[in-house]
Amino acid sequence: EPEVTQTPSHQVTQMGQEVILHCVPISNHLYFYWYRQILGQKVEFLVSFYNNEISEKSEIFDDQFSVERPDGSNFTLKIRSTKLEDSAMYFCASRGQVGETQYFGPGTRLLVL
Amino acid sequence: SQQGEEDPQALSIQEGENATMNCSYKTSINNLQWYRQNSGRGLVHLNLIRSNEREKHSGRLRVTLDTSKKSSSLLITASRAADTASYFCATPEGGGYQKVTFGIGTKLQVIP
Numbered sequence A: 001e002p003e004v005t006q007t008p009s010h011q012v013t014q015m016g017q018e019v020i021l022h023c024v025p026i027s028n029h030l031y032f033y034w035y036r037q038i039l040g041q042k043v044e045f046l047v048s049f050y051n052n053e054i055s056e057k058s059e060i061f062d063d064q065f066s067v068e069r070p071d072g073s074n075f076t077l078k079i080r081s082t083k084l085e086d087s088a089m090y091f092c093a094s095r096g097q098v099g100e101t102q103y104f105g106p107g108t109r110l111l112v113l
Numbered sequence B: 001s002q003q004g005e006e007d008p009q010a011l012s013i014q015e016g017e018n019a020t021m022n023c024s025y026k027t028s029i030n031n032l033q034w035y036r037q038n039s040g041r042g043l044v045h046l047n048l049i050r051s052n053e054r055e056k057h058s059g060r061l062r063v064t065l066d067t068s069k070k071s072s073s074l075l076i077t078a079s080r081a082a083d084t085a086s087y088f089c090a091t092p093e094g095g096g097y098q099k100v101t102f103g104i105g106t107k108l109q110v111i112p
Helices: none
Strands: A005-007 A009-011 A019-024 A031-038 A043-050 A053-057 A065-070 A073-081 A088-095 A102-104 A108-111 B005-007 B010-014 B021-026 B031-037 B043-050 B055-058 B061-068 B072-077 B085-093 B100-101 B108-111
Touching: A005 A088, A009 A019, A019 A031, A019 A088, A019 A102, A019 A108, A031 A102, A043 A073, A073 A088, A102 B043, A102 B108, B005 B085, B010 B021, B021 B108, B031 B061, B031 B072, B043 B055, B043 B072, B043 B100, B061 B100
Parallel strands: A009 A108, B010 B108
Antiparallel strands: A005 A019, A019 A073, A031 A043, A031 A088, A043 A053, A065 A073, A088 A102, A088 A108, B005 B021, B021 B072, B031 B043, B031 B085, B055 B061, B061 B072, B085 B100, B085 B108
16 A cells, blocks of 8 residues: 655754655655644644645744655655754655545654754 | 544553544534554554545444534444554645644553
């Protein structure tokens, strides 16, 4: 069964450093998403991406965040200058058509020291 | 208040028993999804039920949807220790782009 993959599985970084989280969505999917889950809290929406542009973003997704689909298969989340509060599990998700299942990747656990 | 809220927040049962988790939501939806998350791991999709469906079965899982009450339930029959996880309902929002909104989840513990 096709699946969403994410790399790395874990990332440790120093505050103020840039990180890039990588995702490979399911190949024929059209809608792409990033979510995050701070330890012990709900999964929160960050951003959705469709037709090579951001379609929606949450208040969390400020100017420090950006997304890119550089080559038609990868989907990346960049955090320019990490803060301690960015420590969380980051999930990538993708979906085929409206109303279909949204499939999540295994997540990248980011720890900012 | 949140779109999807699960009840109970924690459930502890003996292996072999059935586990029922409930989800309530507030706005109209076209589908509702259930996910499982093992501790510190990824989100595994369990089922999607559409607004015109009332019940779906998948192995030991049964999902119901009552749009008049804006509620859904997930029943796991003959539970196993491996079912120990957090279970979330997720409802779509945002028109065509349809992000999903998660509740806080039900933490299920199945005791061997």
